[in-house]
Amino acid sequence: MLTAQLQQQIRKAQHQLRSALPNYRTRPGQNKLIAEIAHTIAGSYHRHERIALVEAGTGTGKSLAYLLATIPYALAENKKVVIATATVALQEQLVSKDLPFFQRHAGLEFEFCLVKGRQRYACIERLTERLQQPELFPAAQSKSMRLLEKLLKAWHNRSWLGDWDSLPFAVPDSLWQDIQADPFHCHRSNRRHQQCPFHLARAEITNSDVLVTNQAFLLADLDAGNSQLPAPEDSIYVIDEGHHLVDSARSFFSASCPLLQQEGWLEKALKFSQRMQANLPESSLKTLLKLQDHIDDFRREYSIISQQVPSYARSWFEGSKQYRFTDAALPLVISDKAESLAQLSQHILNKLEQLHQQVREAITEQLLPVKAISTTLQELSFFDQRFGQHQALWHLYAQAQDKLVHQARWVEQAEDNDHQVIAFASPLLLQAQLDRLLFRPAFACILCSATLTSLNSFSYPLKELGLDDFEGVRTLQVSSPFSYAEQGTVILPMMKHEPTAPTFTAELCQVLPDYLPEGEASLVLFASYWQMQEVAESLRQKGFSLLVQGEAARQSLLDQHQQLIKAGKTSILFGTQSFSEGLDLPGSLLTNLVITKLPFAVPTSPLEEAMSEAVTKRGGNPFLQLTVPATAKKLVQACGRLLRQEQDHGQIVILDRRLVSKTYGKAMLDALPPFKRHIHY
Structure with a gap:
């Protein structure tokens, strides 16, 4: 329950914020928001299902309301507040404006930080390596080298924070991909990488009481078993811009992958595993031989698809660059191979992870030639990405579709290559995934938006989110104070x-x-x-x-x-x-x-x-x-x-x-x- 002491603390913080805000006007709607959210997360309505859907019109002061309702309770009960938005603009507003103001004036001692995906950070070691060893990157142009020099200088003089969002000038996507942090290059176990922007940012999480992130990252972290964010049972989730949650989930759980022209990189993957036998200690031999076997099996299974899909493509793309499989029914050549390809690609990913660990040990013990380090890590990252794409697609394609189809499946011609076919799979319903990852395990979950209802009813979002059968779900609609x-x-x-x-x-x-x-x-x-x-x-x-x-x-x-x-x-x-x-x-x-x-x-x-x-x-x-x-x-x-x-x-x-x-x-x-x-x- 919401104790009298906590209620008094919330009122006191609200009074101090009012005093600090110029031209502040009392808003009954905001008071209602604070009370409803606070009672929900305290379990006043339901001991276990602490979930609320809140629609707050423009001008109600929604952000300050949920900060007032959640932070005092989280501090008192040793919980973390995780705010997940759909847009970068709202994240920036929270981190640069709302939370600093709240921290200065609410009379509460807490820390906050912004949590972004690894790919939004540069790896300073990779950047430095490109400058020091340009011969390893033959495609490097003089213009790219000048940009990298400027970036490194900006990092050292602290005019750049080392992330995509604070870049002092435009950087091409292709160049950013060459220097962004990834788990293969930028690993914390390597002492040289401990001061990289990504790891410095992650160090803030432990000491922060309020974490601001995006919905895609939250879902990815939940699916990965909370590798970065606090555990759900210790978290009070505020899903701001909550009307985007289903689309964010659908995007995360969808998959796409090229079907044709795969022979080249698969051949390279096989040669890579063979070449590594000469570069790594004998203790890695078992992993490498298993990896070769799995790649060979994958290539053999995939050859049937490579041979037969082009003939299908001619009928698929008559007059259109898209073709949807009605009722998600795949051609036999694809459905017959889906389960084995899903399993094989997962086996390969497991072996690549083991190999990565062995490569890191070889680097630490200086058993890997210096010139081979960057190339090896680059190739590991590339093959992990490619087989990851395949695993995600074939995992979805291997799922049986009953009479009530639960996936959309289609193919498209690649925009830049008429001979390439891209396969897609997307779940139609996300209720089961959101229930399993978010709503059931969370200590509390508040979804809020200025446009959460549809046609003035919560029926549509409740059903779409799979919350229509939850007993404890609260719904609240607060009108805008505007005339x-x-x-x-x-x-x-x-x-x-x-x-x-x-x-x-x-x-x-x-x-x-x-x-x-x-x-x-x-x-x-x-x-x-x-x-x-x-x-x-x-x-x-x-x-x-x-x-x-x-x-x-x-x-x-x-x-x-x-x-x-x-x-x-x-x-x-x-x-x-x-x-x-x-x-x-x-x-x-x-x-x-x-x-x-x-x-x-x-x-x-x-x-x-x-x-x-x-x-x-x-x-x-x-x-x-x-x-x-x-x-x-x-x-x-x-x-x-x-x-x-x-x-x-x-x-x-x-x-x-x-x-x-x-x-x-x-x-x-x-x-x-x-x-x-x-x-x-």
Whole structure:
């Protein structure tokens, strides 16, 4: 239970934060959030299922609310608070703004840190090695060497923290991959690597009470048995931007892998294992011989696929670069080999890990030639990645699909190589995985978002997350303190055509200029790049000056937008779906939001098709059960760009007549905040 002492501590911390915040206004919604979250994690509602879904509208002070509710309890009960977000922007806000402010003024002694994946850190030893031994990297260009020299200098003078996010200048992806930390090169057992950025960052975890990470990393760590983060039973999880959790989980548990042109690197893997017999002590011979046997077996099994898939590909890609396997039913040549390839690739990964350990010992004992060290580690890392890809794919393909299919499976032609086929597998339902990894073992779990419900109901997210059968799950919806009816207006202009009509784009070009007022900040959201580009070309011919997504870096566009508005000029931003979420343009930076069409998912996506197919087989209606709730949620997110502060104002123009002409339209409109409405029908 939440003790009187803890309640008093929370109230005291909240009072001190209020005193430190300029122009602070009491928010009843925030108080409700704090109380509900605190009672949930204390077990006041259910001793074991300490789970809550919280939707907190813009301006409720959600971040400070969950910090106030979780940190005092965690400190008192010797738990850790793990905050997992979906976007880097929110992680940066928490670590650079919210947590430092909370730490200074709440009167609580605690430490916090940001936890990122290994690949977001550079290995300083690898970087130094590239500079000292350029002959080992024949592809190195003089420009790359100059960049590496600048990076090393920045590291030594501490103007760079050694990670991707604090890079002082742009670094090509290919060069970053050559210097990023990985478990083969950058191992803590090697004394020279103990001061690498990744290991320095990981050392902070032990002493931190609050850990900020992303949802993908959290899921990966849970799946790996908590190799970095605290154990679930010792953790209070706050899943911020919780509406992304299912997509984050689906992405993590999905797999893809090239099916063809595998002979070259498999031959190299075999030669590598043979060559290592001459470089490693005799004690490694057993591991190397086993590795060779497994690679030989894998090549032999895989040869059948290499021979037969090209003939299938000719029919798969007639008129399309994608082909989905209906009901997840694979061709026999693939399904027959899936289980053996999954097992063999796992055996190979196990032997590579043993070999890595033996290589590290050989390096420590100086038994491996210096010139061979870098090449050996590079090859180990490469083969581990390739066989890891195969293991993930064949593991999913080996799973039997019953009458109720639970995977989407498809193939695609590679964009840069018509002779290459990429195979994909993605789970349709994530309830079992989230239950096993997160909800059951966690001490407490709070999912929060400004857009967690769909059509004003928690039914959709509860079912999607697999929480509809949990007795102890709490749900709370806290409205925004904004005066929506006074601050904003939703306008539905008369449109002749629906977005599905071939003439809709032409009508957009005709109507849109009437809703781009001079001297104001406009954001126009499109459902597709091609339509955005066509409309942009048309409006530019009419004399409009536009800032279009894709024509410059996102931050550069936003900087230009801000400069224009500050100078009292007109600014019109064109963007797609990624601009409808996580974009913060407060005050005069956005007064006119235009949504050209409802953000329905692309119906031709293999994943969407498979999900619809599965719902239909269960006797459901995929459009009503999947498409409409998902689209309604995205529409609310898009409309959330307009009002970011209590003094903001503006209008939202929606150029999609389906909100009026279709039966689902009213439910979508009613799910929006209570703006004033002007409907021209």
